[in-house]
Amino acid sequence: MAFKVVDGGFSTELELRGFQFGDDPLWSARVIYTNPEEIKKVHTSFLESGADIIESGTYQASVYGFQKYLGLSVDESKQLVAKGIQLAKESRDEFWEDCKRSGADKDRCYPLVAGCVGPYAVKVLNVEEYSGTYVDTTSISVSHK
DSSP: OOOOOBOOOHHHHHHHTTOOOTTOTTGGGHHHHHOHHHHHHHHHHHHHTTOSEEEOSOTTOOHHHHHHHHOOOHHHHHHHHHHHHHHHHHHHHHHHHHHHHHTGGGGSOOOEEEOOOOOHHHHHTOOOTTSSTTGGGOOOOOOOO
16 A cells, blocks of 8 residues: 655644744635745655645635635736646746755655645634535646646
């Protein structure tokens, strides 16, 4: 049986780097907007530590949240959610290119990017997290590229 190592606590890592989220309703998703390069550094640190799978930093990212708390339009908010996913892919691709240059790609598998979807319905629909009552309102787009 082959095991895969998944990255660690994304927000915790950002906090260790000096970010403070307190009661921020966007939590670490705000950093996609304010400091995207730091998002990439966190992803890269997980990959360098041996993660086979990294999760996008989009746990608390939503169109609704970005509109309400950043004042963005619907289109800008959608682009920002997509940017959170793109940052993870870029981090993975840059890391993998470095692995290929150094020959380290022979010692590990090509890392995967997993989309991270948080408790959107808890904030917006006022239902219990993990109850499953909001499954019909959630859509997920998956890409292997």
